[in-house]
Amino acid sequence: MFSKFLSLDSEKQDRIINAAIKEFAQKGYDNASTNEMVKEAGISKGLLFHYFKNKKQLFLFLFDYCYSLVADEFYKKVDLTEPDFFKRIRQSVHIKMDLQTKYPDILTFIQEAFMQDSPEIKDEFDKKKLELNAINIGIIYDGIDLSKFRDDVDVQKILKVISWTFEKMSDEELHKAKMVPGHKIDYEKVFLEAEEYFELFIKCFYK
Template sequence: MLVIFSKFLNLENEKQQRILNAALKEFARKGYDDASTIEIAKEAGISKGLLFHYFHTKRQLFLYLYDYSMKIIKTEYFDLININERDLFTKLRQVLLLKIELIHKLPWVFQFSAITTYTSSEEVRNDLESKKQEMESMGYEKIFENIDESKFQKRVDIEKTKNIIFWAIGGFANKIIEETKGSELTELDYDGMLEEFDAYLEILKKWAYTQ
């Protein structure tokens, strides 16, 4: 893989980041099929020919971006989740704060990852399938690792309850991503987002935990 992208990897870091950020933004806003390599090149300040000198095809660029963004999400999001926090809902709030912090730092990474989750493009769908399953599994394990299950109500099936909570927070994340599609992520109302998330967490907590 590194050999394929050696010309790109030999670029100075500033130029690499301009190209990666331009591509992430274009794919995140428009999806795979509608994204324009002309617009990516223009945003990055290079010619389309030079873009394809580094990445021979649009598909190759997209898959490189996927691996790049998943590596960032792993090291700067999943690996920072506090596994010593045993209260599930405290941990979930911390997880959202980590996500917001990463969005501020690298605005288009999460929206790009959402696009890859729901893309129906025949050109890349099969390539992404196993990669997506691996990332979802990692997220589930990190969130529920070491939680105190004694807090759950005795009447509930704990594994099913954990699944429902995982799907619910995933649904909230997808809702936010859909509502903010095409927006400048650095200008979003993060306080309002956190307030809404807290309200959902409170409902889930009352349902799942012994009062």
């Protein structure tokens, strides 16, 4: 599908990818302008469509590209032999924040992508989201030592509550960051807040 694009020299690939990600991340799917992308990437209008056929395919390609890139780094860094759920999730939070710092545009793009539901891309994109979710939960919970959790409640539910908590925490922080232009996330503070939730969960959910 995108073989033509992938056989380009990688410098040009990068220029195009970065320009497109930036535009999508800043303006969302519908308002992103292919014009701006080609201008920023220094290529011609026609070429973009030569490689990607249309905006939708470009978006879907970028999403796969970004997701792979981020997921690869993530799974490279995460220690799947760590059996303690809280240590694992703490790792995840830290890695996620590292990635945020390392690839801010890409992370923003993924985030925006997950919030998108322009009718144009809805069908194909929702499938992707579902897949990813299924994969993630499986992998992340893999090898976790569940014996430390209380026996009187459903452990699966506890895990969900914990995951949701950190997702919401991160959402809130991102949201605040978007609200105040120029506002940067204070990672120090977020780490500390996360630690407090860890303690709470250990007290309440461990035996």
